[in-house]
Amino acid sequence: MDITEVAKASGLPASTLRFYEEKGLIQSNGRNGLRRLFSASVIERLALISLGRSAGFSLDEIAEMFTPDGPDINRALLSAKADELDRTIEELIAMRDGLRHAAVCKAPNHFECPKFLRLLRVAGKNRFRQPNKLKEKELK
Amino acid sequence: MDITEVAKASGLPASTLRFYEEKGLIQSNGRNGLRRLFSASVIERLALISLGRSAGFSLDEIAEMFTPDGPDINRALLSAKADELDRTIEELIAMRDGLRHAAVCKAPNHFECPKFLRLLRVAGKNRFRQPNKLKEKELK
DNA sequence: GCTTGACTTCAAGTCGACTTGAGCCTTTAT
DNA sequence: ATAAAGGCTCAAGTCGACTTGAAGTCAAGC
Structure with missing residues (x-):
């Protein structure tokens, strides 16, 4: 080809x-x-x-x-990534719930809402780098 | 301060x-x-x-x-992000399951394993940009 | 009065994963 | 025979979110 x-x-x-x-x-x-x-x-x-x-x-x-240099390096690496993903997933779930709540929350200030504050604490622990945004081209 | x-x-x-x-x-x-x-x-x-x-x-x-220019721009945006997160979460779950499986899969070549191939199809749909890796400093 | 250390500004550098541009070479159709 | 299409190489540019470096300012302690 x-x-x-x-x-x-x-x-x-x-x-x-x-x-x-x-x-x-x-x-x-x-x-x-x-x-x-x-x-x-x-x-x-x-x-x-x-x-x-x-x-x-x-x-x-x-x-x-x-290029498998070692014997089981792959499997160990795969497991490790899976674990990492697991953590990420939990964080994102908390985040999603928080966003959904914030979107409908009546509290004038989110800081007065206990639900929101709880989310805030979770988020505080997980500051990880975010992806770059997609470009126009990649979107369509 | x-x-x-x-x-x-x-x-x-x-x-x-x-x-x-x-x-x-x-x-x-x-x-x-x-x-x-x-x-x-x-x-x-x-x-x-x-x-x-x-x-x-x-x-x-x-x-x-x-800087809230519009009235409910925030709420709409928050909901949209939540939906986006939802999709991301599902993708990551598929990914995690696939990784976990690949880590223990006996098939000599992953391409011969139906489970893995299914994962591959899922992943194929979701090519999104990934975060940069964290630097040493940020890890500890 | 002079160093030290913490702050300041502004410009430039960094990271990963690509993309883009300039300038060249080949194949294919006219 | 010639021009357009498309591949090639190599260097440089791009993106977002910061970081780093040089050079300067300022208050406090000796």
């Missing part, structure tokens, strides 16, 4: 594919003149990369997982 | 407080010489900002919420 086909099949722009190749996340198996040739299996690989990204792995972490 | 007290009370570095002030997220009420003076209420405000960040609002969005 050439890069455009891979781009279409995966939904990723060609620039990203080149970038991933440079990072060692995918390989092209040869060239046709200048042009990269990919085997069809790269699609699954890309799906796996998407999956990893969605689960919160960085590209570097994903790259490591693809 | 001076900036160091606020920093201690809020857990945020002074640089962040200056940055927030510049962005209009907080106000200092006067100076002692050059030095900013803050009223104690800034602490609650900062907690609210933290809360907003944790819930996925950008600083700009938070700033907007603090």
Whole structure:
């Protein structure tokens, strides 16, 4: 497959594919003149990369997982991420409940509402970095 | 309170407080010489900002919420974010289950495991940008 | 009176994951 | 034969939320 086909099949722009190749996340198996040739299996690989990204792995972490240096490093890492996700999920649930409440709360000032204050305490504990916002292009 | 007290009370570095002030997220009420003076209420405000960040609002969005131009813009926005969080939570739950499964799965290749493939499909739908990783400093 | 240390401003740097641009080379259609 | 389409490389730019650095100001203690 050439890069455009891979781009279409995966939904990723060609620039990203080149970038991933440079990072060692995918390989092209040869060239046709200048042009990269990919085997069809790269699609699954890309799906796996998407999956990893969605689960919160960085590209570097994903790259490591693809070159198994140790025996069970992957499994340990996977479990650890699952645990991490678990915590994140609980935080988000508290957050969601708080938002929903705040949206309908009658109290003139949220600080007078005990429910809200409880939420505030939860949130205070979990200050983690947030994703960048999506760009227009990525939204449609 | 001076900036160091606020920093201690809020857990945020002074640089962040200056940055927030510049962005209009907080106000200092006067100076002692050059030095900013803050009223104690800034602490609650900062907690609210933290809360907003944790819930996925950008600083700009938070700033907007603090200057209510419309009547119920806040409530609508809060509800919308709650809905958004709800979707995110479901995705993360699928992701977590998938990771947990992958960590113990016996299949030599995950692509041969139906459970994993199902997860892969879910993940494929939700490619959203991920947070930057935390820095050392922020971890401890 | 002079150092020290905490504050100040303003500009520039950082992080990760890409994207964009400039300038070149090839294949394909006219 | 020539031009458009599309791939190539490499460097630089982008995004948001801060952080860092240089250079200056100021009050307090010796």
